[in-house]
Amino acid sequence: MLYSVANSLNIKAMGRIHAIVSDGTIVTDVEAFRRLYEEVGLGWVYAVTKYEPVATIANAVYGVWAKYRMEVTGRPPLEEVFAARRQAGECKDDKSCKM
Numbered sequence: 001m002l003y004s005v006a007n008s009l010n011i012k013a014m015g016r017i018h019a020i021v022s023d024g025t026i027v028t029d030v031e032a033f034r035r036l037y038e039e040v041g042l043g044w045v046y047a048v049t050k051y052e053p054v055a056t057i058a059n060a061v062y063g064v065w066a067k068y069r070m071e072v073t074g075r076p077p078l079e080e081v082f083a084a085r086r087q088a089g090e091c092k093d094d095k096s097c098k099m
Helices: 008-014 031-037 052-071 079-089
Strands: 003-004 018-020 024-028 097-098
Touching: 018 031, 024 031, 031 052
Parallel strands: none
Antiparallel strands: 003 097, 018 024
């Protein structure tokens, strides 16, 4: 898969999960996980996140996790990951890197 890293918006986008629905709609955060789990027959795992206040709480918790997951898991920031991939030749150019 190629992911464009031409600007900081792309790195920011990598900071949170995104999914594209068959109609082209982009969903993010907990809704993306819910839709993905539904597609593989495990929708019950995230079903409760359809309802308030669970949806708001789940998105808040995910937001904190998304912001700090690299640090918590002992990995470098995304900016450093992409810089290392560019230097290692994993990128065709300054616009796309192999993930």
